[in-house]
Amino acid sequence: MLEKALVGSKKYYALVFFLAAIFLVGFFFFLKQLKFGLGITGMSRDVSWGFYVAQFTYLVGVAASAVMVVLPYYLHNYKDYGKLTIFGEFLAIGAVTMCLLFIVVDIGQTHRLFNVLLHPTPHSMLFYDMIVLNGYLLLNLICGWTALHAVYKGTKYPSWVKPFIYLSIPWAFSIHTVTAFLYAGLPGRHFWLTAVMAPRFLASAFCSGPALLLILIYIVKAFTRFDPGEKAIRALAKTITYALLANLFLFGCELFTSFYSGIPGHQFSIKYLFAGLHGHMKLVPWMWTAYALMLVAAVLLVIPQTRNNLGLLPLLCVLVVIGTWIDKGMGLIVGGFVPNPLERITEYMPTFPEVMISVGIYAAGFLIITVLYKIAISVMESRGLI
Amino acid sequence: MHDAGKVIPGIIAFVLFVTVPFWTNFGKAAPKPQPEIPKEYKKCVESKEFMRREHMKLLRKWRFDVVRNNMRIYINSEGKPINMSLQNECLRCHSSKKKFCDVCHDYVAAHPYCWNCHIPPEERKGWATKEVKSLTEEASSEQPASHH
Amino acid sequence: MVIDTRVCQKYAPCEDCIHACHHLHNVPQIPYKKHEVKWIWKDEFEHAFPDTAHEYANEVLHGREFLLLCNHCEHPPCVRVCPTQATFKREDGIVMMDMHRCIGCRFCMAACPYGSRSFNWRDPRPFIKNPNPRYPTRMKGVVEKCTFCTERLAEGKLPACAEACKHGAIVVGDLADPNSEINKILREHFTLRRKVHLGTGPSVFYII
Ligand code: SF4
Ligand code: SF4
Ligand code: SF4
Numbered sequence: 001m002l003e004k005a006l007v008g009s010k011k012y013y014a015l016v017f018f019l020a021a022i023f024l025v026g027f028f029f030f031l032k033q034l035k036f037g038l039g040i041t042g043m044s045r046d047v048s049w050g051f052y053v054a055q056f057t058y059l060v061g062v063a064a065s066a067v068m069v070v071l072p073y074y075l076h077n078y079k080d081y082g083k084l085t086i087f088g089e090f091l092a093i094g095a096v097t098m099c100l101l102f103i104v105v106d107i108g109q110t111h112r113l114f115n116v117l118l119h120p121t122p123h124s125m126l127f128y129d130m131i132v133l134n135g136y137l138l139l140n141l142i143c144g145w146t147a148l149h150a151v152y153k154g155t156k157y158p159s160w161v162k163p164f165i166y167l168s169i170p171w172a173f174s175i176h177t178v179t180a181f182l183y184a185g186l187p188g189r190h191f192w193l194t195a196v197m198a199p200r201f202l203a204s205a206f207c208s209g210p211a212l213l214l215i216l217i218y219i220v221k222a223f224t225r226f227d228p229g230e231k232a233i234r235a236l237a238k239t240i241t242y243a244l245l246a247n248l249f250l251f252g253c254e255l256f257t258s259f260y261s262g263i264p265g266h267q268f269s270i271k272y273l274f275a276g277l278h279g280h281m282k283l284v285p286w287m288w289t290a291y292a293l294m295l296v297a298a299v300l301l302v303i304p305q306t307r308n309n310l311g312l313l314p315l316l317c318v319l320v321v322i323g324t325w326i327d328k329g330m331g332l333i334v335g336g337f338v339p340n341p342l343e344r345i346t347e348y349m350p351t352f353p354e355v356m357i358s359v360g361i362y363a364a365g366f367l368i369i370t371v372l373y374k375i376a377i378s379v380m381e382s383r384g385l386i
Numbered sequence: 387m388h389d390a391g392k393v394i395p396g397i398i399a400f401v402l403f404v405t406v407p408f409w410t411n412f413g414k415a416a417p418k419p420q421p422e423i424p425k426e427y428k429k430c431v432e433s434k435e436f437m438r439r440e441h442m443k444l445l446r447k448w449r450f451d452v453v454r455n456n457m458r459i460y461i462n463s464e465g466k467p468i469n470m471s472l473q474n475e476c477l478r479c480h481s482s483k484k485k486f487c488d489v490c491h492d493y494v495a496a497h498p499y500c501w502n503c504h505i506p507p508e509e510r511k512g513w514a515t516k517e518v519k520s521l522t523e524e525a526s527s528e529q530p531a532s533h534h
Numbered sequence: 535m536v537i538d539t540r541v542c543q544k545y546a547p548c549e550d551c552i553h554a555c556h557h558l559h560n561v562p563q564i565p566y567k568k569h570e571v572k573w574i575w576k577d578e579f580e581h582a583f584p585d586t587a588h589e590y591a592n593e594v595l596h597g598r599e600f601l602l603l604c605n606h607c608e609h610p611p612c613v614r615v616c617p618t619q620a621t622f623k624r625e626d627g628i629v630m631m632d633m634h635r636c637i638g639c640r641f642c643m644a645a646c647p648y649g650s651r652s653f654n655w656r657d658p659r660p661f662i663k664n665p666n667p668r669y670p671t672r673m674k675g676v677v678e679k680c681t682f683c684t685e686r687l688a689e690g691k692l693p694a695c696a697e698a699c700k701h702g703a704i705v706v707g708d709l710a711d712p713n714s715e716i717n718k719i720l721r722e723h724f725t726l727r728r729k730v731h732l733g734t735g736p737s738v739f740y741i742i
Contacts, residue, residue: 037674038638039655044568048643048653108638108653108675115618115637126617126641187611187732188647265585341649342581342602346568453632456624458688474668502673503633510667513659 001152004378005371011223012374019367026360029353030105038108041354046346047337051354052106054329055361056099058208060179061201061328063095063136065209067172068239070143074165080232083380084217086151087228089144090372091213092172096137098365105357125182132175139168144372152379176201183336191269191336194257200250201328206243208324210236211317216369218314224377225386230310237313241301244320248298268343269335282347283334286326293323419493422485430479431462442498445472473504481507535606535696536719538741541703543598549576551601554698555680560671562661571652573680574603574695582740583728600740601704603695604629604650604680605728608735612642612651621677627709627737628682638675647732651679709737 033040043050069088072078104110121127142164150157177198183189184197214236220226258266271277273287297319300306307313339345350358380386402409430437431444448470451457460468469475480486483506491498542548555561555574562571580587582600606629612621613629620636623629643651654674662671669685672678683693691697696704707716725739 037654037656039569039674042568043655045570045643045652046568046649048640103639106639108640108677109636110675112618112635112637115620115635119618119635121617121619123614124617124641125615126639130617182641183644186615186645186647187734188729189644336644341647342577343584344581449634453630453634454622456626456684456688473670499673503670505665505667505670507667510665512662512665 004375019363022363023360026357029356042349042351044346046340047348049333050348051350052102054333055358056102058329059095059099061205062209063092064172064176064205066092067169068206068210071169084228084232086147086376089140092140094365094369098361101361128178132178136171136175176205188341189336190265196250203243203246204324204328207240207320210240211320214317226377237307244298268339272338273335280345280347287331290323290326293319419489421489424479427479477507536705536739537601538703541701545701550698551695554694558666558694560662560665560669562658564661569655577602605736605738611645615641615645633676636676647729651677653677
C-alpha cells in the first residue's frame with residue numbers, strides 16, 4: 001500500500017514538498033535552539049512552559065478525539081462513520097507524532113530524553129504520559145493500517161485487531177486524562193488545581209478534534225472524489241456541538257467556584273487572562289477572541305438550521321478550532337504560571353524562532369497526515385469505493 | 387531486471403557516500419596518542435591497565451555514589467581510601483586536561499561532556515567575555531553595595 | 535534550618551549569605567531577568583508569604599526582607615513529578631538534584647510552590663565572573679536549586695550561607711532529633727513556614 005504515497009497528482013507533490021520545506025525551516029531553527037539553549041524562546045524562570053507545551057496539550061486532545069468516530073462505528077455499529085474512522089485514526093497518528101516532537105523540542109537536554117525509560121518513575125505523571133502516548137500511537141498505527149489494508153484486499157478487517165480497537169477506545173480517554181493530571185496535581189498552581197481539569201480537557205478535545213477532522217475532510221472532499229456522506233458530517237457536527245457546550249459549561253463551573261468562593265488565589269489567573277493583572281494584559285485580547293469565537297460557534301451550532309447548513313459548517317469548525325486552540329493552549333498553560341508562586345508577574349509571548357520551530361512540527365505532522373490520507377484515498381479509489 | 391541502469395550506479399553512489407569519512411581519512415593515520423602522565427605521582431586510583439580500560443565506568447560509579455548515595459570515599463584494590471571527585475581528585479594529579487584527557491579522546495573522537503560542568507584546570511580563570519562582564523557589572527552596581 | 539529574620543532586618547541590606555552561596559556554587563549572575571538563576575535570594579513579606587500577608591500587617595513586617603531558598607520539603611512535589619528521579623529525597627531529608635540525569639523537562643519548576651528552582655536557559659558559564667574551581671558549574675538545559683550544601687555537610691562543615699552569616703541569623707540542625715539545638719529554638723520562638731496549607735512540609739522556618 002505504501003507505494004500509493006509515491007505516485008500522485010502535481011498538487012499532491014507540491015503539497016508534500018511545501019510541507020517538507022517548512023519542516024526543514026523549523027528544523028533549522030531547532031538547530032539554533034540546540035546551540036543556544038531554550039533561552040531562544042520567550043520562556044523564563046517564572047513562565048517555564050510556553051508555546052511548545054501549549055501545542056502539546058492541544059494536540060493530545062486532537063489525537064484523543066479520534067475516539068469520537070471510532071467509538072460509534074465499532075461499539076454501536078454506526079455504519080455511516082465507516083469511511084471516516086480511518087481518517088480519524090490517521091489524524092490521531094499525525095497528532096500524536098506532533099505531540100512527541102513538541103516534547104522533544106521542549107526539553108532542555110534533548111539527548112537525555114531516554115532517561116525517562118532508563119529510570120522509570122511510577123510516581124511521575126510524565127512517565128505515564130509517555131506510556132499512554134506511545135501506546136496510543138502504536139494502537140492507531142495498528143488499527144488504522146489494518147483497517148485500510150482490509151479495504152485494499154476487499155475483505156473485512158481481521159478479527160485479531162478487534163481487541164486492539166476496543167483497547168484504543170478507553171486508551172484515547174486515558175491519554176487526555178493523564179495529560180490533564182500533569183497539571184491538575186500540582187499544589188500551589190490554583191488555576192490548574194481543579195478536579196474538572198480532566199473532564200474539561202476531554203470536552204475541549206471532543207469538540208476541537210472532530211472540528212479539525214471535519215475541516216480536513218472538507219479539504220479532501222474538495223480535491224478528491226471522497227465523500228463521507230452528509231449523514232456522517234451531520235452526526236459529527238452534533239458531537240462537536242455537545243462537546244463544545246460541555247466545554248463552556250465546565251469553564252462556567254470554574255468561574256463559579258473561583259468567584260463565588262471569593263478566594264483571591266483562585267481568581268488571579270482568570271483575572272490575568274480576561275482583564276489583566278496590575279496592568280499586565282498581553283493575553284487579554286487573545287482570551288476574549290477565544291471565548292467570543294467559541295460562544296458564536298456554540299450558538300450557531302445549537303440552532304439546527306445553521307448547524308445543518310453544510311456550507312456554513314466548515315466555517316463554524318474553524319471558529320471552534322481557533323477558539324479552543326487559544327483557550328487550551330496558551331490560555332491554560334501561561335495562565336497557570338501567572339502570577340508566579342511569589343505572586344509576582346512575568347508575562348510571556350513566544351519568540352520568532354519558537355513559533356518557527358512549532359510551525360515546522362505542524363508541517364511534519366500535516367505531512368504525515370497528507371501522506372496517510374493520500375494512501376487511504378488511493379486505496380479507496382482503486383477499490384471503487386469512492 | 388529493469389532499471390538496472392539506474393539502480394546499479396545508484397548503489398555505487400550510495401556506497402561511496404556512506405564511506406566518505408573513510409576516503410577522506412585514507413592514508414592519514416594519526417600517530418598513536420601519547421597522553422602526558424604526571425611525573426610526581428607514581429600511582430593512579432587503580433592500575434594503569436584498569437584505568438585505561440575502565441576509567442569511564444569508574445567515573446560513572448563515582449558520580450552515582452557521590453550524588454545519589456552520599457558516599458564520597460572510594461577504597462581501591464590496595465585498600466587505600468580516595469576522595470571520589472573528578473574535578474578535585476583526578477585533576478589534582480592530571481593537571482592538564484589538554485595534555486591528558488583530550489589526547490586520547492580526540493584520537494578516538496570521543497566527546498565526553500563532563501567538561502560542560504566540571505572545570506578543567508585550564509579554565510579556572512573563568513569564561514566571562516568582555517561584553518558579559520560589563521553587563522554583569524552594570525547589574526551588580528544597581529544592587530545595594532555588599533559587605534565582603 | 536531556622537532563619538531569624540529580625541537579625542537580617544537589623545543588618546539590612548546585608549547579603550553575605552547570598553554572595554557566599556552563589557560564589558561557592560558557581561551560580562551565574564545573569565542580568566537578563568527572565569534567564570535568572572538563583573539558589574537563595576530575598577523578597578518582601580507579601581511575596582514570601584502571600585497567603586499570610588494582609589493589608590494591616592505592621593510596618594516592621596512590611597519593611598522586612600525574607601531569605602528564600604529551597605525548603606527541602608518533607609513531601610516535596612518536585613520529587614513527586616520528576617520523571618527521571620533527577621530530583622530525589624535523600625534519607626536525611628535533603629532534596630537533592632542530580633544534574634547528570636536531569637532532562638530539563640521543567641516539570642519540577644511547575645510543581646514547586648515556592649519558586650525555588652531555576653532553569654539554565656543558556657550556557658551559564660560566561661556569567662560566572664569569578665568561578666570557584668572546586669565546584670562544578672552547570673550546563674544549559676538543566677534545572678538547579680539549593681542542595682543544602684551536601685558537599686560541605688559531607689566534610690562536616692555547615693552550609694555556606696549559615697557559615698557566612700556573621701550575625702548568626704541562620705541555624706541549621708536535625709529536626710528529627712528532639713534534643714537538637716534547632717528544636718529548642720523552634721520551641722522557644724514563634725516561627726512561620728511558607729505555604730504550610732499545601733501539605734509540603736517545608737523545613738525552613740522563619741523567626742518573626
Ligand atoms: S521548596 Fe520546591 S524545590 Fe525545594 S523541596 Fe520544596 S518543592 Fe522541591
Ligand atoms: S527538569 Fe530535571 S529535575 Fe526537573 S523534573 Fe525534569 S528531569 Fe526532573
Ligand atoms: S544551604 Fe548551601 S546551597 Fe542552600 S542556600 Fe545555603 S549555601 Fe546555598
